[in-house]
Amino acid sequence: MRRISFWIATFVLCWVAANWAHGAELRIPQNATAGQSLTIGAGAGGTLYLVGPGQVIKRKVQGGEDVQISGDELRNAGRWIAIVRGGGGDQSQVFWVRPGKAENVNFLARPSRVPVNKPGVISGVAFVFDKSQNLVIDPTKVNFSLSVGSAHAEHTATSSNGVAWVTSSSAPKAGAAQFVASLPDVQVRRVIEQVASDPCNLKMKVIQREKGKVTVETDPVRDCTGNAVPDGTIVTFTQTDSTGRSVVDARIKKGIARAQLPAESNARISVASGVVLGNEIRLGGGQ
Amino acid sequence: MGRILAIIFAIFTVALVAAGAIHKSSTATASTPEAAVQSLLADAKARDWQGAYSYVAKASNADLQNFQRDIQGRDASLRTYSSIDSFQTRVLRQNDDEGLVRTDVKYSTAVGPFYDTRDLRVVREGGNWKVVWPVQKEQTVPPQVIPVNYLRWDIIWRGANDDWGAQDVESPHVRILSMHPTERDNSVILMGEVVNEDTVPAFVSVGATLVGKNGQDLAEETSFDKTSHVLLPKEVSPYRVDFPGIKLADIKSARMKPDSMLVPASADPVIGVLHQRIEQDAKGHTVLRGELLNESGQTVNIPHVLATFYDNSGQVIWVSDGYVDRALQPQVPQPFAVDLRDELASQVHTYRVTVNQYSLNRQE
Numbered sequence: 001m002r003r004i005s006f007w008i009a010t011f012v013l014c015w016v017a018a019n020w021a022h023g024a025e026l027r028i029p030q031n032a033t034a035g036q037s038l039t040i041g042a043g044a045g046g047t048l049y050l051v052g053p054g055q056v057i058k059r060k061v062q063g064g065e066d067v068q069i070s071g072d073e074l075r076n077a078g079r080w081i082a083i084v085r086g087g088g089g090d091q092s093q094v095f096w097v098r099p100g101k102a103e104n105v106n107f108l109a110r111p112s113r114v115p116v117n118k119p120g121v122i123s124g125v126a127f128v129f130d131k132s133q134n135l136v137i138d139p140t141k142v143n144f145s146l147s148v149g150s151a152h153a154e155h156t157a158t159s160s161n162g163v164a165w166v167t168s169s170s171a172p173k174a175g176a177a178q179f180v181a182s183l184p185d186v187q188v189r190r191v192i193e194q195v196a197s198d199p200c201n202l203k204m205k206v207i208q209r210e211k212g213k214v215t216v217e218t219d220p221v222r223d224c225t226g227n228a229v230p231d232g233t234i235v236t237f238t239q240t241d242s243t244g245r246s247v248v249d250a251r252i253k254k255g256i257a258r259a260q261l262p263a264e265s266n267a268r269i270s271v272a273s274g275v276v277l278g279n280e281i282r283l284g285g286g287q
Numbered sequence: 288m289g290r291i292l293a294i295i296f297a298i299f300t301v302a303l304v305a306a307g308a309i310h311k312s313s314t315a316t317a318s319t320p321e322a323a324v325q326s327l328l329a330d331a332k333a334r335d336w337q338g339a340y341s342y343v344a345k346a347s348n349a350d351l352q353n354f355q356r357d358i359q360g361r362d363a364s365l366r367t368y369s370s371i372d373s374f375q376t377r378v379l380r381q382n383d384d385e386g387l388v389r390t391d392v393k394y395s396t397a398v399g400p401f402y403d404t405r406d407l408r409v410v411r412e413g414g415n416w417k418v419v420w421p422v423q424k425e426q427t428v429p430p431q432v433i434p435v436n437y438l439r440w441d442i443i444w445r446g447a448n449d450d451w452g453a454q455d456v457e458s459p460h461v462r463i464l465s466m467h468p469t470e471r472d473n474s475v476i477l478m479g480e481v482v483n484e485d486t487v488p489a490f491v492s493v494g495a496t497l498v499g500k501n502g503q504d505l506a507e508e509t510s511f512d513k514t515s516h517v518l519l520p521k522e523v524s525p526y527r528v529d530f531p532g533i534k535l536a537d538i539k540s541a542r543m544k545p546d547s548m549l550v551p552a553s554a555d556p557v558i559g560v561l562h563q564r565i566e567q568d569a570k571g572h573t574v575l576r577g578e579l580l581n582e583s584g585q586t587v588n589i590p591h592v593l594a595t596f597y598d599n600s601g602q603v604i605w606v607s608d609g610y611v612d613r614a615l616q617p618q619v620p621q622p623f624a625v626d627l628r629d630e631l632a633s634q635v636h637t638y639r640v641t642v643n644q645y646s647l648n649r650q651e
Contacts, residue, residue, distance in 0.1 A: 106450060106451065106452040107452050108452045108454065109454055110454060111454075111457045112454045112455070112456055112457040113456070113457045113485070113486070113487070127452070188452070190453070190454060195485075195486040196486065198484075198521075199521075229486075230486045230520065231438050231554075232437070232438050232440070232488075232519055232520055232554040233486065233519070233520040233521045234519050234520060234521045234522040234523075235521075236523075238639075243562050243564070244562045244563045244564030244577065245562075245563040245564070245577075245638070246559065246560065246561040246562060246563065246577075247559070247560045247563070247639065247640060248557065248559040248560070248582075249522065249557065249558075249641065250557060251437055251519065251554040251557065253436070253437065253438075253554075259557075259559070260559070260582070261559075261561075262561055262562065273521045274482055274484065274521035274522075274523065275464065275482060275523075
């Protein structure tokens with residue numbers, strides 16, 4: 001009987017001691033999330049320090065009280081250390097704060113200007129952040145859409161380590177393409193200017209001959225998918241005749257390029273833009 | 288003693304003032320045709336226009352103002368930023384009443400030396416030799432309105448308040464079309480053509496690095512003014528990069544570095560290059576001549592001509608350039624000439640001329 005009483009007394013003593021020790025421990029939830037409030041049991045009390053990435057929080061606490069940290073205070077995700085000093089001894093504990101819900105997206109779209117009808121030339125990279133700009137590393141679905149005029153293409157990519165990306169071909173139609181990356185509550189828009197490619201089927205004709213001058217003019221200059229080549233593009237007219245060679249680097253204006261050259265008999269006039277050659281005209285000998 | 292000194296100083300001062308006040312008479316004398324030309328050019332070099340004009344024959348039909356403008360330049364042309372550095376004369380022929388003197392005048396200009404060769408006729412006028420100075424008649428443009436409605440490109444760059452993901456405007460895409468190395472005059476020369484493939488204007492600079500046999504960089508140079516720097520969309524420009532004092536045999540490879548920058552620009556002016564032909568100049572050297580025609584409504588102050596010469600396989604075999612020392616008035620043709628190496632003349636199958644321009648009143 002005495003032995004039984006001894007064991008019972010020992011058990012009760014241990015239970016009370018363990019209970020007292022538990023009450024003096026730091027207690028931190030393991031599912032802390034940035035931007036959400038957090039309750040910490042500070043044990044025997046003293047001064048509580050929370051040291052996180054780029055941030056320190058300090059609180060005076062009484063023994064046995066819980067400490068409330070608001071979501072606005074707990075902004076940064078990452079590795080934190082809770083330290084309690086005073087109140088019968090120093091204690092510390094490491095805990096991790098996870099990023100909050102995906103609420104922001106940063107979107108890099110490249111390039112800002114691209115020729116039409118080129119495969120795989122457009123890239124979009126989205127970085128997913130919570131409202132406190134912590135990179136959200138949980139897989140998150142990001143929707144990418146690229147539209148120019150009535151043409152529209154959409155693609156959903158799941159982020160990996162906070163990054164989602166997509167590559168796309170440029171559309172056959174020139175114009176300012178709207179490239180949008182979106183989360184359910186937020187979207188970011190970039191503009192990809194899709195511009196006409198090299199001229200195609202460059203053709204010219206004589207439109208006037210007078211006073212020793214001949215005026216030549218191209219048909220509307222378009223690329224191979226029918227887009228108008230932008231105004232200001234250089235079109236070179238070259239005339240070769242018995243007096244030598246004459247060259248005018250004309251600029252496309254309102255879709256066509258025009259130049260005045262000396263009117264010489266048996267002259268040969270050719271046209272080119274960049275590395276693209278057009279037709280040739282022989283003056284006096286027909287085309 | 289003090290009075291004597293005072294008198295001496297007074298006489299000396301009067302003599303100096305008198306010497307300073309003496310001008311050459313309007314009937315300056317020269318004993319030979321060559322002396323007349325040399326005196327004229329010496330006075331012009333000293334910017335003594337009155338003195339220089341005193342050697343100009345009446346047959347020149349040029350007043351002092353036109354004569355001065357002819358040598359000094361006008362309309363902010365390259366000639367206005369130059370001065371006569373030196374000159375050489377040589378009598379080509381001479382008789383009792385007339386002579387022909389070849390003058391090679393070297394001007395110092397803002398872009399380096401500029402050479403002008405003229406055969407000047409010298410005539411005897413009232414016992415003195417006078418130079419018939421061929422004043423270039425500047426054509427004037429009749430009053431008119433020239434509508435210019437070419438587009439210009441302006442740029443809005445990324446702002447300080449944009450988020451870090453916002454893309455900036457893309458640099459223009461340029462491409463080197465060809466590169467041909469050669470060795471001339473103890474220099475390695477890299478030349479070829481570069482094109483702006485983009486739809487926006489580009490400020491282009493072509494740099495090159497020569498790599499030696501041991502893999503080390505030997506030299507680094509840029510094309511400087513041997514290229515057109517502002518290239519409009521689809522514009523092709525020649526480039527030439529010179530490496531003086533390096534031999535082709537010492538080189539393993541060359542790294543080309545075309546840099547491009549987006550710049551605001553105007554599509555105006557259009558300069559036509561007319562009647563180009565390869566000829567021999569007065570000294571028997573091969574030159575490419577032609578005429579520049581400014582098709583815009585504003586004066587182009589300093590034209591710069593770049594000529595590309597190709598062989599029969601289409602390869603660039605030489606790039607030559609030259610500044611025109613007179614401004615391009617609207618719609619008025621202006622002759623130009625650029626050198627072509629004599630030993631290459633027989634290999635030239637075709638050629639192409641492009642024109643740079645520098646204008647004071649144009650904002651780009």
